[in-house]
Amino acid sequence: LAFLTLTTDFGTKDGFVGTMRGVIWKICPQVQIADISHEIGPQNVLEGAIALWRAYPFFPDGTVHVAVVDPGVGTERRAIAARLGAQYFVAPDNGLLTPMIEDAEAKGQPVEFVNLTNPKYWLPNVSHTFHGRDIFSPVGAWLANGTALSELGPTITDVVRRPLPKPEKTATGYHAQITVVDAFGNCTTNLPAAVAQGVKKISFTLKGRQVDDLVTSYGHRSPGDIVALVDSESFVEIAVVNGSAANALGVKVGDPVEVTVEF
């Protein structure tokens, strides 16, 4: 059995994602395919990178992740495949894989890239506007079939990187920012929850609103309360109990969060 995931900004209305499954099945009929998201904002590479980053650690070794958020489709931007740790990735070379690369590097795991130049692993006819169908899906399916990375094109090392914003240390704590607003309206920051360990007091100011301390989970406060807590990837998240922090506070991705810490 082989495993493959899809992360795109294609939406689900137009059949693009269904078409990719057809392409993949022709090459690797028995593969299990999961959709990570197809509602990444159009051309929003960073949003796509974060969505895949939160999901990929939970997949089996050998899973192939096909990610297509591709403002440069049809231009000279490269298409790449990567082995990062025990998993495989196929994407345009525009920074979409950066957080997964950083993870593998931080852990001292294998990091290999190839430039997808071998048309043997593409569809016979390649359009200028839908490489998700014509290049990324078939390459992903061949990888799921066990094709070696080296078959797909020459090794490269200079892939485009687009690191996620990191929190900055300030005199009284950190200058952080919102990285994800999820469907519930929960607002995740780029601040690792580990910074709160052993502190006497921690508070977060977002959109002029101060939130003190970290609660354990939503249900420990009353509906409507604004809380800070540790999200499921161990970052600090601002939420409204049984409500939407995004709506209540007007938060969007990129908004600053001032963090004050007392030791």
Added chain:
Amino acid sequence: LAFLTLTTDFGTKDGFVGTMRGVIWKICPQVQIADISHEIGPQNVLEGAIALWRAYPFFPDGTVHVAVVDPGVGTERRAIAARLGAQYFVAPDNGLLTPMIEDAEAKGQPVEFVNLTNPKYWLPNVSHTFHGRDIFSPVGAWLANGTALSELGPTITDVVRRPLPKPEKTATGYHAQITVVDAFGNCTTNLPAAVAQGVKKISFTLKGRQVDDLVTSYGHRSPGDIVALVDSESFVEIAVVNGSAANALGVKVGDPVEVTVEF
């Protein structure tokens, strides 16, 4: 082959559901997974219960249904697994399984519950905010693998129930209500269509609008007509032919429907 379904209020934008598939595949690689809905209203346990209730009878014996609408995640609310008839269910203990329990009881089928206390069947690290990933998905996958219910934790009998509203008998008929507004704007009631059998006349009043008789299907009246008919689960539904009754009449879930019957 094993079968598993997912019903959540997670949306499909953020990758939560894809992540759950990864978790499940690591434990039960060959399982077939169906999404029932991920667009249940946030924390709307009743809506989740109804969506799963309409779908589950059509699945093969042995299917595992993982349902996560979970306002109490991270609190002391229990997590449970159940055998109801020939199918399995995994959910927070908040009433989400009530209509399936009532079905099995009404049919005299097996009804068994366990409290999910055995961490052997969870992910090694359990977050406070995403038990869909950390507890419910792995437990569902182990059940799909054939793990016995009794392995997962001790038997319990006092699960939380949250029965669907039932229609009330009135002097001239029934006081019913809207239970589902679907994507077409069709409005299903909690009135079993069987009550219309053998009656001389039946009419429905909803939002000040009276609808007489039951038609066989949408196409038997003209586009734009408001009709009452028997829905696909044998309840009475109010619809607009080739249109949206929800929009035309401003109907939402919970709205009252007065039913007048003449014998």
Added chain:
Amino acid sequence: LAFLTLTTDFGTKDGFVGTMRGVIWKICPQVQIADISHEIGPQNVLEGAIALWRAYPFFPDGTVHVAVVDPGVGTERRAIAARLGAQYFVAPDNGLLTPMIEDAEAKGQPVEFVNLTNPKYWLPNVSHTFHGRDIFSPVGAWLANGTALSELGPTITDVVRRPLPKPEKTATGYHAQITVVDAFGNCTTNLPAAVAQGVKKISFTLKGRQVDDLVTSYGHRSPGDIVALVDSESFVEIAVVNGSAANALGVKVGDPVEVTVEF
């Protein structure tokens, strides 16, 4: 292994599509199922036809395509199955399969239709409002299992056709129209890009706005530019680079596009 696709106007909120998977698995447990789209506009047969038409060529031989956009459900409209080329189709007889039929005819491939009259291949109880679940899904699953078309009902030849609008030749070029507005806001026309081959100059007027020439892909112009290009199915498409032509110009499906050609 067997392959099956689903194209409907059911949405994904209400569990209808999940239910269809359950029905299919009971009959053909090992089938791979892809969603083409469930966001076809309610009762919009033409939109459903186009979505399936763009996707089906990329699926393996023997794939069964179940398509349900069915304003006539529960009336006397027929339900049909078809072999078109090397693939199978199941749908209401309302024109939904027309572009696939025309493709097969144009290529001289097999074209066979049967009227679905044999209840042996349906669910035991057939509702008046959800033939997607009760007739089309089980028939599709039986076809995926290898059941012969002739088992499903008698051969017919007079299926309903609803051809896509074709561009009209004018004195100076073509009168074309918009056939698809995708999730990016890209606007595809019914004009085959082949008409631009060898011309000295080509321009497109849409909503009072003139767009000259065809560019190779989005990334060859600046963000915000309105461009015409060849889409992934070799039709002319009007797009805004990294933006939405639909929003920028207020375009919707059916809008006229005047094409001027100089030789």
